[in-house]
Amino acid sequence: MQVGQTDKTSVVxxxxxxxxxxxxxxxxxxxxxxxxxxxxxxxxxxxxxxxxLLMMYLISVAYLFAYGVGVWGINIPVGWGFAIVTFxxxxxxxxxxxxxxxxxxxxxxxxxxxxxxxxxxxxxxAVVCAGLYPILHLGRPWLFYWLLPYPNxxxxxxxxxxxxxxxxxxxxxxxxxxxxxxxxxxxxxxAGMRDRAKHPMLKFIFGGLAMGWRxxxxxxxxxxxxxxxxxxxxxxxxxxxxxxxxFDFAIGQLPGWHTTVFPPYFVAGAVFSGFAMVVTLLIPIRxxxxxxxxxxxxxxxxxxxxxxxxxxxxxxxxxxxxxxxWYGGSxxxxxxxxxxxxxxxxxxxxxxxxxxxxxxxxxWFKPLxxxxxxxxxxxxxxxxxxWLERFMIVIISLTADFLPSSWALFVATPWDWSxxxxxxxxxxxxxxxxxxxxxxxxxxxxxxxxxxxxHGH
Amino acid sequence: MSAPKSxxxxxxxxxxxxxxxxxxxxxxxxxxxxxxxxxxxxxxxxIHGLAEAIGMKRSxxxxxxxxxxxxxxxxxxLxxxxxxxxxxxINIAGxxxxxxxxxxxxxxxxxxxxxxxxxxxSMMILNNLPMPYHPVFNVPRFEQASNDxxxxxxxxxxxKFDLTETRTFLEGLDPDGVYEVEQDDDNxxx
Numbered sequence: 001m002q003v004g005q006t007d008k009t010s011v012v013x014x015x016x017x018x019x020x021x022x023x024x025x026x027x028x029x030x031x032x033x034x035x036x037x038x039x040x041x042x043x044x045x046x047x048x049x050x051x052x053l054l055m056m057y058l059i060s061v062a063y064l065f066a067y068g069v070g071v072w073g074i075n076i077p078v079g080w081g082f083a084i085v086t087f088x089x090x091x092x093x094x095x096x097x098x099x100x101x102x103x104x105x106x107x108x109x110x111x112x113x114x115x116x117x118x119x120x121x122x123x124x125x126a127v128v129c130a131g132l133y134p135i136l137h138l139g140r141p142w143l144f145y146w147l148l149p150y151p152n153x154x155x156x157x158x159x160x161x162x163x164x165x166x167x168x169x170x171x172x173x174x175x176x177x178x179x180x181x182x183x184x185x186x187x188x189x190x191a192g193m194r195d196r197a198k199h200p201m202l203k204f205i206f207g208g209l210a211m212g213w214r215x216x217x218x219x220x221x222x223x224x225x226x227x228x229x230x231x232x233x234x235x236x237x238x239x240x241x242x243x244x245x246x247f248d249f250a251i252g253q254l255p256g257w258h259t260t261v262f263p264p265y266f267v268a269g270a271v272f273s274g275f276a277m278v279v280t281l282l283i284p285i286r287x288x289x290x291x292x293x294x295x296x297x298x299x300x301x302x303x304x305x306x307x308x309x310x311x312x313x314x315x316x317x318x319x320x321x322x323x324x325x326w327y328g329g330s331x332x333x334x335x336x337x338x339x340x341x342x343x344x345x346x347x348x349x350x351x352x353x354x355x356x357x358x359x360x361x362x363x364w365f366k367p368l369x370x371x372x373x374x375x376x377x378x379x380x381x382x383x384x385x386x387w388l389e390r391f392m393i394v395i396i397s398l399t400a401d402f403l404p405s406s407w408a409l410f411v412a413t414p415w416d417w418s419x420x421x422x423x424x425x426x427x428x429x430x431x432x433x434x435x436x437x438x439x440x441x442x443x444x445x446x447x448x449x450x451x452x453x454x455h456g457h
Numbered sequence: 458m459s460a461p462k463s464x465x466x467x468x469x470x471x472x473x474x475x476x477x478x479x480x481x482x483x484x485x486x487x488x489x490x491x492x493x494x495x496x497x498x499x500x501x502x503x504i505h506g507l508a509e510a511i512g513m514k515r516s517x518x519x520x521x522x523x524x525x526x527x528x529x530x531x532x533x534x535l536x537x538x539x540x541x542x543x544x545x546x547i548n549i550a551g552x553x554x555x556x557x558x559x560x561x562x563x564x565x566x567x568x569x570x571x572x573x574x575x576x577x578x579s580m581m582i583l584n585n586l587p588m589p590y591h592p593v594f595n596v597p598r599f600e601q602a603s604n605d606x607x608x609x610x611x612x613x614x615x616x617k618f619d620l621t622e623t624r625t626f627l628e629g630l631d632p633d634g635v636y637e638v639e640q641d642d643d644n645x646x647x
Contacts, residue, residue, distance in 0.1 A: 177574075444501060
């Protein structure tokens with residue numbers, strides 16, 4: 001069963017699946033990552049690093065709960081510090097997963113098949129990291145359920161005209177639908193794991209999770225309809241989430257926030273950072289588990305193009321912001337633009353310009369897009385840049401608003417940093433647990449892809 | 458749990474094994490043309506045209522998702538209307554209470570949430586899942602149904618079913634094997 005031959009007439013140089021795979025070999029290769037008793041050293045290293053950082057996160061959270069949000073650098077006027085910067089950053093990272101699994105599914109992009117499961121899991125865990133931040137920022141996080149509309153003895157209800165109430169609905173819906181979409185795709189593969197597992201305990205666990213999936217024509221009939229519809233509803237959802245997050249700022253009147261370009265520019269930035277994160281994670285995981293025949297250079301080539309495209313949209317957003325700041329004629333907007341470039345946080349802004357505008361231009365060149373060292377470093381640079389972007393938007397705008405008498409600088413405390421770095425640990429731990437315990441590539445979709453490639457339909 | 462009808466294990470049906478997805482579609486079509494109606498086909502991945510070949514009707518999932526989306530949207534809007542106009546009206550300089558443009562975001566989110574969650578539940582219910590036990594799992598070879606083998610099962614409940622005749626028919630389809638699917642009790646599985 002030869003597949004993935006290079007099509008002479010197409011521009012595609014690298015196949016999505018390397019030749020030589022059968023239905024059986026795909027299933028065995030992917031499930032062996034989980035069923036193999038041997039844990040690769042690379043996994044131990046990544047999971048170990050994640051665990052150490054997670055400990056730091058837990059200590060930071062415990063300290064925060066004990067002493068309150070005053071342990072952070074936030075104060076008036078900068079009430080939204082690292083918590084909101086990092087919340088927006090993580091939510092953005094999540095976007096690539098839904099984009100890959102939903103939008104590219106509707107567009108029938110075959111290359112999405114081998115990375116969609118992984119990217120969806122990444123989305124879920126990024127949403128977990130993101131969703132915790134506003135709750136930690138609440139001050140009294142144990143009362144987070146006050147955000148939801150429920151009948152209570154105070155007779156109080158949420159203010160539905162507030163962007164913050166929209167945010168609660170947007171992020172919780174996004175998290176729920178991502179989980180449903182991910183699990184829907186996972187059910188047939190869990191049945192496959194049940195059948196391939198040897199140990200009775202594993203058979204029991206996977207059998208329970210698969211809930212009796214038999215792969216019957218009736219099952220597939222309903223399953224595939226649902227999958228298509230979930231992709232169709234997740235597509236506007238993914239666009240809406242970062243739009244709503246951008247409303248948190250755009251609805252306000254603060255210079256640097258009050259901008260109509262925010263929704264599209266936030267969504268593009270989200271996809272930009274999300275794809276960068278997929279690249280960061282896939283390069284080592286592909287190496288650790290020898291998945292070079294399923295996650296090929298084609299994937300990195302295409303992801304490089306997506307990063308470049310969305311990076312250019314982000315660049316357009318920066319230029320528009322600066323142009324409107326000047327063209328709008330408002331002295332406050334004009335001051336904000338100047339304050340960014342020559343103010344106290346100018347190094348952050350120049351760092352951002354280097355990371356998000358200059359560095360991604362390397363992706364114009366195909367040899368660099370398929371050079372994994374370059375891609376890996378670039379993906380880290382881009383995600384640093386995206387964090388700096390959110391820092392610029394949230395914090396610089398808040399430090400200097402309309403009245404100079406109310407200006408003040410923001411200085412992050414060690415607890416700000418430990419929570420930020422710790423949240424990466426939470427993300428890594430969840431992600432590597434997923435890689436070790438569940439099939440990270442969709443087996444049935446890969447088999448279906450193989451079937452399509454063989455029969456040309 | 459009722460008593461078995463006869464001695465020994467009951468038969469759920471007969472199952473034929475194939476090793477190619479397209480062959481399965483052709484053979485399933487042949488079984489349908491031969492007059493069998495109560496049957497199912499099993500494959501590790503979705504095969505285009507298989508459900509149609511065994512006379513399966515269109516899935517109900519899209520209609521349920523549509524209704525759920527409409528209900529979620531209306532429900533989400535009414536929630537906000539009720540909260541902002543009836544339960545907790547806030548008069549800010551005489552501005553209207555039913556500020557519907559501001560309610561659109563949450564209306565959209567509840568539409569999606571309801572469609573996705575109810576869609577998932579409808580898929581599970583229509584597929585009779587979760588179902589921890591099913592007679593087809595009694596066939597040892599059936600483990601390969603999630604790997605690289607393709608099965609066609611004609612059920613005992615089919616009016617045309619006859620243990621010997623159906624077996625001969627299935628063997629005539631040139632399968633890799635024909636197995637009898639045993640059933641521990643006479644509960645009706647679909």
